[in-house]
Amino acid sequence: MALQQIVEQTVIGLGYDLVEVERSAGGLLRVTIDLPWAPPQADEAAHEQFVTVEDCEKVTRQLQFALEVDGVEYRRLEVSSPGIDRPLRHVQDFERFTGSVIDITLKAPMGAAAGGQVSANRKKFRGTLERAENGDWQIVWSDEVVIKPGQKVSKKRAPAPVHVLGFSLDEIRDARLAPIVDFKGRGGTSA
Known part of the structure; x- marks a missing residue:
């Protein structure tokens, strides 16, 4: 299975959105996650939720297991929130x-x-x-x-x-x- 598919299945399976997967020099695998979004209903107040450190830790543990099972080579895994300059892809x-x-x-x-x-x-x-x-x-x-x-x-x-x-x-x-x-x-x- 391809890296993108493995990461996407794992992240979505845990209830998060996958924003970006990036391989960098030195074997760094950077995964950016966000909380799922649904358009607010008419009677619902819009309040933004944010990815926490615990969310990143949960995804990191599961990804380490999934990547090891599929034999994906990487030296370091970094899971983070999109930050204030979040990319818009979809x-x-x-x-x-x-x-x-x-x-x-x-x-x-x-x-x-x-x-x-x-x-x-x-x-x-x-x-x-x-x-x-x-x-x-x-x-x-x-x-x-x-x-x-x-x-x-x-x-x-x-x-x-x-x-x-x-x-x-x-x-x-x-x-x-x-x-x-x-x-x-x-x-x-x-x-």
Whole structure:
């Protein structure tokens, strides 16, 4: 059985989602897991759960056994959560993180598709992930300059235009959650 299949069966069998399997130099086998996601129901409050150290330990023990049984060669096994810059690989990932700020890298430049307001050779974008009306995806962003506390701003200054770039999953080389850290804590307000 192939490595990907062994890892996928083991992780899913334990009730987790497999995000990524990566072989690195020196025999390192890195497995990234996440908790399963289901769209919230109308009467259900959305509350995010996170992978714990105990979850990673449980998957590690089971994977060590499964990999040994199938004779997979590796020197070190590392099981972890996806972190704040979680990769988005499947349609379900995009559905789960709709409304979140993401970073995408396209396979080919698509600046002309954004109304000519974006550099024609640009491939990397950061913005809010949204579902487009045609069923594809889009990323929405503004090149608004962040105003520092105490900085004077002209009242005549025009707001920065909002850009929208539509894309299909086939056009993406890499997509990840943007690693934005809020030091005010979860659910805190920015004042």
